[in-house]
Structure formats: structure tokens, C-alpha cells
Amino acid sequence: MSNLVRCTRSCISRFKKPHLQRNHFLSSSFFFTSIEEGRTGPTATPVRPAPPPIRVALTESAGRSVFATRRIGAGELLHTAKPLVSHPSLSAVQRVCYFCLRKLGNTSANPLQSVSFCSEECREQAKAFHGVEAKADWSAYDDYCRSNGLKYPLLVKRFACMVLSGDVSSDLLDVLQPSGVSSQMISEVEEGFSLLKSAFEEANVADEKMAFLTKQWYIGVLARIRINAFRIELAGGLYEDLLLAAAASVEAEAAVGNAVYMLPSFYNHDCDPNVHIIWIDNVDAKLAALRDVEPGEELRICYIDASMDHDARQTILSGGFGFQCNCLRCLSGD
Numbered sequence: 077m078s079n080l081v082r083c084t085r086s087c088i089s090r091f092k093k094p095h096l097q098r099n100h101f102l103s104s105s106f107f108f109t110s111i112e113e114g115r116t117g118p119t120a121t122p123v124r125p126a127p128p129p130i131r132v133a134l135t136e137s138a139g140r141s142v143f144a145t146r147r148i149g150a151g152e153l154l155h156t157a158k159p160l161v162s163h164p165s166l167s168a169v170q171r172v173c174y175f176c177l178r179k180l181g182n183t184s185a186n187p188l189q190s191v192s193f194c195s196e197e198c199r200e201q202a203k204a205f206h207g208v209e210a211k212a213d214w215s216a217y218d219d220y221c222r223s224n225g226l227k228y229p230l231l232v233k234r235f236a237c238m239v240l241s242g243d244v245s246s247d248l249l250d251v252l253q254p255s256g257v258s259s260q261m262i263s264e265v266e267e268g269f270s271l272l273k274s275a276f277e278e279a280n281v282a283d284e285k286m287a288f289l290t291k292q293w294y295i296g297v298l299a300r301i302r303i304n305a306f307r308i309e310l311a312g313g314l315y316e317d318l319l320l321a322a323a324a325s326v327e328a329e330a331a332v333g334n335a336v337y338m339l340p341s342f343y344n345h346d347c348d349p350n351v352h353i354i355w356i357d358n359v360d361a362k363l364a365a366l367r368d369v370e371p372g373e374e375l376r377i378c379y380i381d382a383s384m385d386h387d388a389r390q391t392i393l394s395g396g397f398g399f400q401c402n403c404l405r406c407l408s409g410d
């Protein structure tokens with residue numbers, strides 16, 4: 077299966093290949109963090125979260141999308157989002173927090189351990205899925221990913237461990253749009269599925285706990301990750317500065333991992349987007365307006381390298397995401 081990842085315009089220039097990167101509508105704090113109002117006045121009134129100025133609704137021809145509920149100014153932070161599932165790149169496992177993907181300082185990285193955490197809080201939050209994962213031998217599965225240049229099976233592995241730990245339901249990602257599933261894709265995932273299942277079997281995970289882990293589940297999860305996963309590149313620095321800066325000038329470092337989010341998955345693509353998604357120092361995503369937006373306007377991010385010409389963009393969008401782009405730029409032939 078091809079290894080697609082959504083990316084935003086701010087990180088495109090660093091890709092050697094035109095990878096695709098991506099990163100909804102449920103206004104629950106489980107899925108995203110609201111913007112918090114600051115304390116006002118000397119009596120320090122309690123911090124109250126302001127609802128994000130967005131809603132998810134159906135478009136005429138591109139499924140669901142995100143819309144502005146009020147006027148939004150250029151540079152305004154719309155909301156932040158915590159991942160549903162994330163995983164560091166295999167090449168970054170030793171240098172980032174195994175939970176939040178924050179870069180580890182010399183004091184946090186422990187060469188004697190296969191994975192490290194940046195804080196006790198992250199260690200605690202990872203405890204359940206990591207407890208399941210640590211019981212199994214992942215060398216064959218990791219080799220399969222490494223030798224085939226695959227990163228999405230790592231997200232499936234973590235998701236399966238989260239389900240087995242009781243942290244989440246096996247249908248957590250079902251609301252997300254899946255990619256089409258070809259017969260070629262089915263044969264390509266065969267090996268990954270059997271390696272994942274054997275790792276759990278050899279760790280003596282009970283059959284009844286693994287009942288959800290069917291090939292159909294594996295393919296369905298991969299098909300959703302394929303369309304909705306984002307490559308995480310940390311920008312570093314102060315996010316207030318970054319939010320004020322134009323997206324194209326944000327200098328990000330190399331990818332530290334991949335993640336799937338709920339609300340960000342509902343943003344449609346535009347080759348001339350009005351919103352961008354950035355990561356400052358960990359996997360928590362920030363979505364900010366690139367220009368002034370009117371109430372009711374659709375909010376879109378860019379999944380690909382928008383500097384490519386029209387034909388190259390169509391090839392990637394149709395091959396990778398299975399759609400013909402209906403954005404104004406593409407419709408004008410630019």
C-alpha cells in the first residue's frame with residue numbers, strides 16, 4: 077500500500093517526495109481543546125473555555141466540511157486538537173516522547189529503555205496502551221514497517237493496543253472517511269495483519285479480547301488512517317509568534333511521527349487554503365486562519381504541496397485521496 081501523508085503548505089518544501097499529509101464536527105472536549113479565555117481583572121475570574129468559531133456541516137459536493145460561525149481574523153487560533161491515535165516515526169522513537177512526540181532533552185532520553193517519556197503525565201497517559209504493547213515482541217512488525225517504508229501500520233498497532241487496554245472502542249475511527257479499498261491493498265496488508273495478530277497471540281492475549289482484530293477491521297482502520305493521518309513536524313518556538321507569521325515562513329523540523337485527529341479530519345482541501353495546521357512542540361495540533369474569513373465561509377487546509385502545477389496536484393489528489401479537487405484555484409485551471 078502506498079504510504080501517503082497529508083501535509084500543509086508550511087512544511088512542503090522540506091519533502092523530498094510529494095508526500096501527502098493530512099491531519100470534524102463533534103463539539104466535545106474529548107476531541108478538541110477549546111480556546112481558553114484569559115483571566116480578566118484583578119479578581120482573577122475562572123478560566124472559561126470559549127467554543128471554537130467553527131461548525132461541521134455537509135457541503136454540496138465534497139462530503140462534510142468545517143465552516144466559520146463568525147468572522148475570523150487572519151492569524152487567529154481557531155482551536156487546538158489532541159490526537160485520537162499517534163505514533164513516533166521509527167527513526168524518531170529514541171529522541172521523542174513516546175506519548176506526545178515532544179523532543180526529549182538529554183535528561184529525559186534513556187538509552188537503556190526502548191521508549192522514553194518527557195514527563196510523568198505522559199508516562200501515566202500512555203500507561204494502559206503501553207502496558208499491553210510491552211508484553212509483546214514487535215521486532216518482526218517493526219521490521220515489516222521499516223523494510224517497506226510504512227508508517228501507518230504503527231498507528232494501527234497503537235490503536236489495537238489502546239483497544240485491548242480498554243482505553244478506547246474498536247470503532248473509534250469509524251466516523252472518519254475511508255479511502256477506497258482495492259484488491260491490491262487487501263493483498264498488501266495481509267502480512268501486516270498476520271504479524272500484528274501473531275504478536276498478540278504470542279503474548280498470550282486472550283482470544284475473546286482480540287475478537288475485534290479481524291482482517292476487515294485492520295483494512296478499515298488503515299483505509300481511514302490513509303485519508304486522515306497527518307505527518308507531524310514540530311515547528312518549535314513560541315506559538316504566539318508562529319500564529320502571527322505567514323504559514324509559508326514557518327520553518328519546521330523533520331517529521332517526528334504521524335497522528336490522526338477527529339475535528340481536523342473534517343477540513344477539506346484547498347490548493348489556496350484559508351486555514352493551516354501546525355505543531356509547535358508536541359503532537360497537539362493548532363489550526364489557525366491564514367487570512368480574514370467571513371461568517372459561513374468554508375474553512376479549508378492544504379493537504380499537499382500547493383506550489384506544484386495544476387496537473388501534478390490533480391495526480392496526487394486523485395491518486396492519494398481519490399478526489400478531483402473542486403477548489404477555486406483548480407477550477408480556474410491554475
Ligand SMILES: C[S@@+](CC[C@H](N)C(=O)[O-])C[C@H]1O[C@@H](n2cnc3c(N)ncnc32)[C@H](O)[C@@H]1O
Pocket residue numbers: 098137138139140141252253303304341342343344345346397398399400401402403
Ligand atoms: C480528510 S477528508 C475531509 C472530510 C470529508 N469531506 C468528510 O466528509 O469526512 C478528505 C475527503 O474529503 C473530500 N474532499 C476534500 N477536499 C476536497 C476538494 N477540494 N474537492 C473535492 N473533494 C474534497 C474527498 O472525498 C477527500 O477524500
